[in-house]
Amino acid sequence: MSDLFSFEQSWQKEVDRQLQARGERKGTFQTSSNIEVERLYTPEAMEEDYMKKIGYPGEYPFTRGIRHTMYRGRLWTMRQYAGFGSAKETNERFRYLLEQGQTGLSVAFDLPTQIGYDSDDPMALGEVGKVGVAIDSLEDMEVLFHEIPLDRVSTSMTINAPAAVLLAMYLVVAEKQGVPWEKVSGTIQNDILKEYIARGTHIYPPKPSMRLITDIFSFCSDHVPSFNTISISGYHIREAGATAVQELAFTLANAKAYVDAAIDVGLDVDRFAPRLAFFFNGHNYFFEEIAKFRAARRMWAKMMREEYGAKNPKSWQLRFHTQVAGSTLTAQQPDNNIVRVALQALAAVMGGTQSLHTNAKDEALGLPTEESARIALRTQQLIAHETGVADTIDPLAGSYYLETLTDQVEEKAHEYLAEIDSLGGAVAAVENGYMQREIQKSAYETQRNIESEEEIVVGVNKFAMEEEPEQDVLKVDDSFIAEQHEQLEHLRKNRSQNDVDHCLQALKEAANGHENLMPPIIEAVKKGCTVGEICHVLRSEFGEYV
Structure with a gap:
C-alpha cells in the first residue's frame, strides 16, 4: 500500500506540472445529473462489501x-x-x-x-x-x-x-x-x-x-x-x-x-x-x-x-x-x-x-x-x-x-x-407539481448549457453545416381516414344496439360500484363497443383530469 501511495504522489506531481503547462478542457466535469467526475478513480473506491x-x-x-x-x-x-x-x-x-x-x-x-x-x-x-x-x-x-x-x-x-x-x-x-x-x-x-x-x-x-x-x-x-x-x-x-x-x-x-x-x-x-x-x-x-x-x-x-x-x-x-x-x-x-x-x-x-x-x-x-x-x-x-x-x-x-x-x-x-x-x-x-417543477428546472439548465456551448450537440451548436441535404421522410397518406370512418359507420349499423346499450349500462353501474372493471369492458369489446364509447362512459362517471 505504501508503494501505491508513493506512486500516486509522483503521478500527482506530473499531473500538476501538466496542468500548469496546458490545463484541462474545462474547469469541472459533470454527469447529466451534476455528479462531479473525478480525474481518476483508484482501488480506494472499492472498499465496499x-x-x-x-x-x-x-x-x-x-x-x-x-x-x-x-x-x-x-x-x-x-x-x-x-x-x-x-x-x-x-x-x-x-x-x-x-x-x-x-x-x-x-x-x-x-x-x-x-x-x-x-x-x-x-x-x-x-x-x-x-x-x-x-x-x-x-x-x-x-x-x-x-x-x-x-x-x-x-x-x-x-x-x-x-x-x-x-x-x-x-x-x-x-x-x-x-x-x-x-x-x-x-x-x-x-x-x-x-x-x-x-x-x-x-x-x-x-x-x-x-x-x-x-x-x-x-x-x-x-x-x-x-x-x-x-x-x-x-x-x-x-x-x-x-x-x-x-x-x-x-x-x-x-x-x-x-x-x-x-x-x-x-x-x-x-x-x-x-x-x-x-x-x-x-x-x-x-x-x-x-x-x-x-x-x-x-x-x-x-x-x-x-x-x-x-x-x-x-x-x-x-x-x-x-x-x-x-x-x-x-x-x-x-x-x-x-x-x-x-x-x-x-x-x-x-x-x-x-x-x-x-x-x-x-x-x-x-x-x-x-x-x-x-x-x-x-x-x-x-x-x-x-x-x-x-x-x-x-x-x-x-x-x-x-x-x-x-x-x-x-x-x-x-x-x-x-x-x-x-x-x-x-x-x-x-x-x-413538485416533480413537474424539478423537471422544468433541469430542462431549463440543459437548454441554457447548450445555448452557452457548455454542452456540445454535434451538428447543432458545433460542427454545423451551412446547407443541409434534403431528407426523405415518411408521409402518412390521409386517404385511409375516410375508410376508417366508413368502417366505424358499418360497425355501428351492423352490431346489436341493444347489446351495446346493455354492455355500456353494465359498465356504468360497475364504475359506480366496487367490482373489477375488466370483465364488463371485455364484454363491451366483444359486442362491438368502440374505444370512444367505453371511455366516454367512464368519463361520465369518473370525470376528466384538468
Missing part, C-alpha cells in the same frame, strides 16, 4: 442483472416501436420487422386512441393515424394482428388511460385465434402518474385512474399470468428534461404509489409484483446510464424485500425495457443520430436491459421510413452478434469509476425519494 453491494447476477440485490446467465442464455428482446396510419399499414410494418429479425412487437397508438376518442370524433380531427395506429374497435385490433400468432409473439402496447380497453381487445383477439390467455405475453404501459408529470395523455383524475390500474393487476393475476400489467415509465420523464437521477427517483416513487394502491385494495404484494415491469431511457452520458440501470435494480430489490416484505424473489427483480433517447435526436445532420443511437443502445445492453428499442435516424423529422427502421434494428443486431459485449455478464463491474458512480446515483435518487415521501408520496407530489 462486494456481496452486499454488487454480488452475483440472478441473486439479490441483482446489481449485476436479474438472470443468472443474462445474455449468454438469451439475448434481450429486440422490440421496435411502430405504428402509423391504419391497422392494415401497421400490420404490414410489423410483419416486415419480424421478417428482418425483430423478436417482439411494440405498438404506437395514435393520439385519439391514447386519449379515448374514436377516429370520427370531432376531437380527433387532424390527428388520426399521425403519431401511431388508429384503433377504434375489435375489428381494427384483429387487422392489426392479422397472421401474427399471439402465443408466439410478445407485444408491448404504449397505452395508458385506455389501457384496460386495449388490453381487453388484445385478449379477445387472442381468444379468436384460439390462444388461451395463459399463453398470452406482453406488456401494457398503463402508467398514468407519468402522464400527469410529463406526457399529458391522461383522461380521468388520479383516484379512478389508480382503480383501473389495480383492477388490471387483480384481473391479470387470476387470468393472464404471463402478461406484464404495467410498465412504470421513466422514459417520458427523461424526455421532458429530467436528469438520470430524477428519472430513476421519480420512476421508483411512482412504482411505490402503484404498489401501495394495490396493497390498499387487498392484493398481496407477491401476487402482483412479479408482473410489474419498468421502462427507462437510454441517454447520452454513457457511464451514468449504465450506473442508473444497475442502481435501479439494487434499489428496487431492497425496497421490495425490506420495505414491502415481499417473499418471492421475482418480486425483487426489476425487469426493464429501454428505448434510446428521442430527445437527443437532431433534425440537423440526421445521420449523426445513427451513432448516438448505437452508443445509447450499447449502454442499455451493458446495463442489462431485458428488451430494447432503437430509434431511427429520421425521427426528429417524422415517422421512420422502412429503411431507417431497418438500420435501427440492425444496430441492435450488430451489438448482439459482432461486438462480444453479450458474451460475459455485466462486463464493466468492478470498474472503480462505474461502481462509485452507481453508488452516487443511488444515493442521490434516495434523497429525492425521501423528499417525495415527506410530501405524502408520488400522487401528492404530482398534485402539488
Whole structure:
C-alpha cells in the first residue's frame, strides 16, 4: 500500500506540472445529473462489501442483472416501436420487422386512441393515424394482428388511460385465434402518474385512474399470468428534461404509489409484483446510464424485500425495457443520430436491459421510413452478434469509476425519494407539481448549457453545416381516414344496439360500484363497443383530469 501511495504522489506531481503547462478542457466535469467526475478513480473506491453491494447476477440485490446467465442464455428482446396510419399499414410494418429479425412487437397508438376518442370524433380531427395506429374497435385490433400468432409473439402496447380497453381487445383477439390467455405475453404501459408529470395523455383524475390500474393487476393475476400489467415509465420523464437521477427517483416513487394502491385494495404484494415491469431511457452520458440501470435494480430489490416484505424473489427483480433517447435526436445532420443511437443502445445492453428499442435516424423529422427502421434494428443486431459485449455478464463491474458512480446515483435518487415521501408520496407530489417543477428546472439548465456551448450537440451548436441535404421522410397518406370512418359507420349499423346499450349500462353501474372493471369492458369489446364509447362512459362517471 505504501508503494501505491508513493506512486500516486509522483503521478500527482506530473499531473500538476501538466496542468500548469496546458490545463484541462474545462474547469469541472459533470454527469447529466451534476455528479462531479473525478480525474481518476483508484482501488480506494472499492472498499465496499462486494456481496452486499454488487454480488452475483440472478441473486439479490441483482446489481449485476436479474438472470443468472443474462445474455449468454438469451439475448434481450429486440422490440421496435411502430405504428402509423391504419391497422392494415401497421400490420404490414410489423410483419416486415419480424421478417428482418425483430423478436417482439411494440405498438404506437395514435393520439385519439391514447386519449379515448374514436377516429370520427370531432376531437380527433387532424390527428388520426399521425403519431401511431388508429384503433377504434375489435375489428381494427384483429387487422392489426392479422397472421401474427399471439402465443408466439410478445407485444408491448404504449397505452395508458385506455389501457384496460386495449388490453381487453388484445385478449379477445387472442381468444379468436384460439390462444388461451395463459399463453398470452406482453406488456401494457398503463402508467398514468407519468402522464400527469410529463406526457399529458391522461383522461380521468388520479383516484379512478389508480382503480383501473389495480383492477388490471387483480384481473391479470387470476387470468393472464404471463402478461406484464404495467410498465412504470421513466422514459417520458427523461424526455421532458429530467436528469438520470430524477428519472430513476421519480420512476421508483411512482412504482411505490402503484404498489401501495394495490396493497390498499387487498392484493398481496407477491401476487402482483412479479408482473410489474419498468421502462427507462437510454441517454447520452454513457457511464451514468449504465450506473442508473444497475442502481435501479439494487434499489428496487431492497425496497421490495425490506420495505414491502415481499417473499418471492421475482418480486425483487426489476425487469426493464429501454428505448434510446428521442430527445437527443437532431433534425440537423440526421445521420449523426445513427451513432448516438448505437452508443445509447450499447449502454442499455451493458446495463442489462431485458428488451430494447432503437430509434431511427429520421425521427426528429417524422415517422421512420422502412429503411431507417431497418438500420435501427440492425444496430441492435450488430451489438448482439459482432461486438462480444453479450458474451460475459455485466462486463464493466468492478470498474472503480462505474461502481462509485452507481453508488452516487443511488444515493442521490434516495434523497429525492425521501423528499417525495415527506410530501405524502408520488400522487401528492404530482398534485402539488413538485416533480413537474424539478423537471422544468433541469430542462431549463440543459437548454441554457447548450445555448452557452457548455454542452456540445454535434451538428447543432458545433460542427454545423451551412446547407443541409434534403431528407426523405415518411408521409402518412390521409386517404385511409375516410375508410376508417366508413368502417366505424358499418360497425355501428351492423352490431346489436341493444347489446351495446346493455354492455355500456353494465359498465356504468360497475364504475359506480366496487367490482373489477375488466370483465364488463371485455364484454363491451366483444359486442362491438368502440374505444370512444367505453371511455366516454367512464368519463361520465369518473370525470376528466384538468
